[in-house]
Amino acid sequence: DVKVTQSSRYLVKRTGEKVFLECVQDMDHENMFWYRQDPGLGLRLIYFSYDVKMKEKGDIPEGYSVSREKKERFSLILESASTNQTSMYLCASSPAGGGQFFGPGTRLTVL
Amino acid sequence: GESVGLHLPTLSVQEGDNSIINCAYSNSASDYFIWYKQESGKGPQFIIDIRSNMDKRQGQRVTVLLNKTVKHLSLQIAATQPGDSAVYFCAENVGGGYNKLIFGAGTRLAVHP
Numbered sequence: 223d224v225k226v227t228q229s230s231r232y233l234v235k236r237t238g239e240k241v242f243l244e245c246v247q248d249m250d251h252e253n254m255f256w257y258r259q260d261p262g263l264g265l266r267l268i269y270f271s272y273d274v275k276m277k278e279k280g281d282i283p284e285g286y287s288v289s290r291e292k293k294e295r296f297s298l299i300l301e302s303a304s305t306n307q308t309s310m311y312l313c314a315s316s317p318a319g320g321g322q323f324f325g326p327g328t329r330l331t332v333l
Numbered sequence: 334g335e336s337v338g339l340h341l342p343t344l345s346v347q348e349g350d351n352s353i354i355n356c357a358y359s360n361s362a363s364d365y366f367i368w369y370k371q372e373s374g375k376g377p378q379f380i381i382d383i384r385s386n387m388d389k390r391q392g393q394r395v396t397v398l399l400n401k402t403v404k405h406l407s408l409q410i411a412a413t414q415p416g417d418s419a420v421y422f423c424a425e426n427v428g429g430g431y432n433k434l435i436f437g438a439g440t441r442l443a444v445h446p
Contacts, residue, residue, distance in 0.1 A: 324376035
């Protein structure tokens with residue numbers, strides 16, 4: 223079975239802090255994705271990566287950056303957290319030509 | 334747990350009945366479709382997929398139907414159980430590489446005993 227893990231299920235941070243969200247997949251997938259999910263807005267793509275050290279902006283990249291130094295790991299970085307970044311963050315991975323498999327999510331609260 | 338989405342359409346069914354969840358997709362060039370199930374507080378779970386060269390695919394208790402003429406996708410769940418209660422999303426892959434998906438808003442399925 224595909225396994226996508228995220229470093230934290232729940233996280234509470236203060237405004238202005240730098241936040242790292244880690245995602246690891248164990249299926250050697252080429253593609254990895256970061257989404258946020260908010261009530262009434264559905265899933266919105268922040269960034270994705272199709273290869274090591276490669277990244278592409280999604281629909282809402284502002285305020286975020288990403289890092290993919292190894293194929294299995296894709297990190298989302300909030301350089302200076304703000305209250306409007308309080309959300310559920312979901313990581314996904316997919317093979318070329320296949321469906322996306324999601325992690326359990328990280329619920330981030332920024333105070 | 335916190336709800337996945339507010340004001341989602343809701344389908345209420347009795348335990349043991351069959352459920353049909355519908356989805357209209359947007360892009361006639363989409364070539365791959367997926368249904369996801371999301372329980373409260375959890376990440377979306379891959380249920381079943383179908384490629385555009387098929388019009389029906391069956392899994393365990395689930396069937397996906399694809400009508401490309403009207404850009405419509407449906408998920409049928411046989412003998413619905415309380416554990417099927419969740420939000421269900423369809424997703425379409427518009428191609429062009431990278432496996433980017435466009436997600437539907439979702440439908441909440443409520444199963445009553």
